[in-house]
Every structure is written in C-alpha cells, then in structure tokens.
Amino acid sequence: MLDYAIRTEHLTRTFGSLRAVDDLTLEVPRGIIFGFLGPNGAGKTTTIRLLLGLLPPSAGTACVLGYDVITQADAIRARCGALLEHPGLYERLSAEDNLEFFARVARLPRGERQARIRQLLTDLGLWERRRETVATWSRGMKQKLAIARALLHRPDLLFLDEPTAGLDAVSAAALREDLANLARQEGITIFLTTHNLSEAEKLCQQVAVIRSGRLLAVGSPHELQKRRGEQVRLVVDGLSEAVLDGLRLSFGVEVIHASPDNGDLVLNLGAQTSVAPLVTYLVQHGVAVEEVQRERASLEEVFLSLVQENNHVA
C-alpha cells in the first residue's frame, strides 16, 4: 500500500460566502516533489494553511504525515517545515548566526546544531559565505537560506509557497536544482505552489491543478500532457477564420493558437490521429503549409486549457 504524506477528503474552507477551498480530495505520496498549481486566488495558500493546522476547515478532513489537522496540529507542525510568504530571516545577522538562532528555537541539541548548519549551508552552496550579513545578500541567496532554516529540524514534509517567485531565471534554476537534490538527500516530501509551469514540469513528479478552490486535475506532468492529447504546430500562409472553422468542423480538432500575422497555427489533434488530411485540407483551401511539427502539449498549455475549460466554475 502506498504511504501518503498528505490525504484530504472533501476538505473545504469558506470565508463568508467564498469557497476558498472547495471539496478537495487529494493524496500526495511520500518522498516526491508535488506541485500545487492554480491561478491567483485559486486557494493554494489557504490549502497549505489548512494542512499545517493554521486554519480550521469548514468541512472535510485532512491528514498530514498520518496526523489529523484538527486534533493533532502540533504534531504536524513539529514534523513539517514551511516557507510561506516571508523568508523570516534576521537581516542584520550573518547566515550562520541566523541558523544558529533558529536551531536553538527548534531545540536542536547543541551537539547536532553545528553539523546540521554546516551540512545545509554546504548543500546549498552558502558555506563559504556563512559569515556575511544577510542584508547584503541577493534575493536568491536569502531564499536558499530561508529553505535551510525550514529544514533545520529535519522535517519529513516541506511546504514551499512560490519558492522561486521574484528570482531571475538563473537563480530560479539554481534553486530548483538544490531543491531536487535536497529532496533526494533528505528523503523528504516537498509540497510547493508555483505559477511557473515549466518549473513544475521540470521539478515535480506529480502536480494538481486547482481553480476557485476546486481540483481540476492531478497526475504526473507527463500524464496530464498525454491526457490532453497530441498537438501539431504548423507554419502557414493565407489562414482565414473560415478555414479554421472548417478544420474544427471537419476534423474535430481544437485550435489552440492561430496567428494569421506570423502564420503560427497550433492544433490539438483530439481523436484525429493523422496530420496528413489536415495538411491536404489546408492546401485545398488556399493555405500554403511551410512547416509541420507534431508535439506534446507543454504543461503550460495543459494548465491554460484546464483553467479556461473550467471558467464557468466561478
């Protein structure tokens, strides 16, 4: 039987008439990096707060590491690390002193503190700079230090809310690599939210997509991409609305993107397995086809179509 780090059943949280988390049933296996994706206001942070026992549910249940979020929240918080909105570091202290302070707060035995701090700073590439004042550090370095802080007490599960938000592409990639290594080395489960779909695609073994508090899809990025079906990208000349309508009606394909200006046309093939009849149809209707490429939908395309399909869920 699979061992789950998180299990929720019909988890619901309302604020007045707003259902911020709505009937969420979810299972997160242990030992993976799980991405929780959704547009602004989808209910991601509220879900994390419910899972950490910081907010009581209005209905439903949730177990984190086998503990109930309502009756055993202290046990959950003792075994979880979290990096939510703010890094929560002392800017005027050095990196090492920050971790020393938080290790004491976490009641790490004196004999273990130094080794743990050294290990985390080394793993995150910050050991050489441990004596520098945090105020002088870049955002990416501070974010890494905040993650080290969250890992000091060797949690089994780490919650990260938008860990790479505000980082440049290079720092974000470095942090992603560190997270993947830490997850392996420490054997932990990471539950993270992100708006960056290509990040989720690279980093997460499983993702869930929510909108308006409701779960729209869950699975590995690859599974979601496969479920979405194959697509074809064409470079064409002479495209018109009438031709696009013809493609939809005659072949049941979905037009994901069509730009008559630069000739870019992306179609979801749906049940249509062969591209040749589409090309023939285009040519017969006066459209010049310069390039044809079959491809799998990116996670971003899957995400956008899921969120748009469910636009009626207000």
Ligand SMILES: Nc1ncnc2c1ncn2[C@@H]1O[C@H](COP(=O)(O)OP(=O)(O)OP(=O)(O)O)[C@@H](O)[C@H]1O
């Ligand atoms: N304490 C609160 N009181 C009232 N409404 C709240 C409260 N906390 C969250 N909400 C509302 O619940 C909804 C979900 O918010 P939440 O912060 O969970 O979304 P999110 O997916 O984390 O969004 P973002 O990606 O923008 O951070 C939003 O409409 C928000 O305004």
